[in-house]
Amino acid sequence: MISVVILGAGNVATHLYKAFCKIDEVSVTQWYNRSLDAIRTFKNDVSITDDLAQLNEADVYILAVSDDAIKMLSTQLPFENRLVVHTSGAASLYDIDKKHKRGVFYPLQTFSKAAEIDFANVPICIEALESTDYHVLKKMAKALGSPTKKVNTDQRKVLHLAAVFVNNFTNQLYRVAHEITESEGAEFDLLKPLILETAKKVQNVSPYMAQTGPAKRNDKKTLRKHLKLIKNKHHTDIYNLLTTSIQQTHGRKKL
C-alpha cells in the first residue's frame, strides 16, 4: 500500500484523488489546499487541511499545483528526504526543493471538471532521480491502470509542447470550423463524425500516411475555391499556413 498526500485542488488533483479512491494499492491519507473551500466537499472521505505544519507522513507527496507555485510550496514543506513529485509537463524537476527526494508524475491528458476520465487512457510520464523512487511512482501509475513511460526532462517538455499542438491547436481548428459553418447557417454538428474519425485514424496509421485532401493532392482549383469562400483574414492565414505545411511535408510546391 502506497500512502499519498495530495496538494492542490485543480482538475489534476481532483481526478487523481477520485482515481486513487477506487483502487486498493494506493491510499490518499490527506488532502492539502491553501483554501479549504475547494476541497471541503470531500471532508467526510479524507483528512483535509490548509496547514502545512499538519501534514502527515506519507510515501509520496503530489504537488498538483500551478507551475509557478511548485518551487515555493516545495520549499515550505516542513520535512525533508521524502518523495515529493509535481504533475507538470513544463516545470523542471529541479523546481522542487533539493531537500526532498524529487520526481515528476505527469499525466498526459486533458482534464476537465465535468468529464469522467478513465486512467487507462492517461499515459503517465515518470521522471525521478533515484531508481527506488521511480519504481514507487511506476507502481502508483500501474495501480491506476495507466500506461507509463520513463522520460527525461527534455522528452517531457517536448511532449508537453506537442500536446499543445494536438489538443489546444486542434481544438482551435474545430473552433474555426464552427465559425465558418455557422456563418453560412450550416451545422457544425455534421462535422463531428469526421472529427472523431480523423482522430481514430492516427491511432493505427501515421499522420503522414493518413493525410488526404486538396493540399496534399496540390489540387489548385479547390484551393482557390476555398480561399475565395473564406471571409475572415485570420482564417485565410491559417488556411495558407497549414496548406503550405502539408505541401512541405508531402513534397509539393508552395501555393
Place this chain on the structure above:
Amino acid sequence: MISVVILGAGNVATHLYKAFCKIDEVSVTQWYNRSLDAIRTFKNDVSITDDLAQLNEADVYILAVSDDAIKMLSTQLPFENRLVVHTSGAASLYDIDKKHKRGVFYPLQTFSKAAEIDFANVPICIEALESTDYHVLKKMAKALGSPTKKVNTDQRKVLHLAAVFVNNFTNQLYRVAHEITESEGAEFDLLKPLILETAKKVQNVSPYMAQTGPAKRNDKKTLRKHLKLIKNKHHTDIYNLLTTSIQQTHGRKKL
C-alpha cells in the same frame, strides 16, 4: 427498391458499393469505370462495364468521380431526364449536364482504402432541384443508416471547407507533433489518447467551451518556454498563428 448505377472506382465509389450491398432497400445493378481493371475484382457480384453505351436503366446514377470529371462524364451519358448525382463537397450541382434530373449526394467523412466505414457515422448532405428527387436520395441515405441533411450549395461548399480544417489541417497538426516528439526521441504514441479525448470532448461541448492551455490562459512564461523549445521555423509560425487565434477567440491580447 431503389436501383443504382455507380460510376467511378475511387474510395467513395467503393465504400458506397460495399455499403449498398449490405442493405435490401438499394440494389446496385451496374458499376461503370473507364478502366475495368479497378473494378474487375467485383465482376462476379455485379455487372461491370467500361462502355457508357451499355449502361442499364436505373433510378439513380451516382457519379463518384473527381470534381474535374463530373461535367464531361454527365454530358457523355447516353440518356436524359434520369436522376444523376455527384458525391463532391466542392463541385457545383450545375456541373451535371442539364439534360438530367440533378442532385448531390455528399458523404461528409474521410474514406480510406483500408479502413471499414460504418455509414451511421457518415452524414449525407443532400441537394436536389426537385422534391421527388430529394426524397429518393434521402431514402437511399436513410437505408444506409446515415444521418441526412438537406443543404444548399453554399452550405455544402462551406462544410467542405470546414472539413479541410477539422480533417486535413488537424491531421497536419498531428504530423507536426510527430516531428516534434521524434526529434527528441519522445514517443508520439503517448499523445494518441489525448488526440482521441480532444476529438471526443467536442462531441458534447462547443470548441469554445472545450479550450484550455497556455494560450487561452495567456500564460506568457509557458508560451516563451515553448517557443524556445521549437527548432523549426515553420513550427514556430504555426505555434504563433494558432496561439494568436486562440487569444483572439478568447479575448486575450496578442503575444
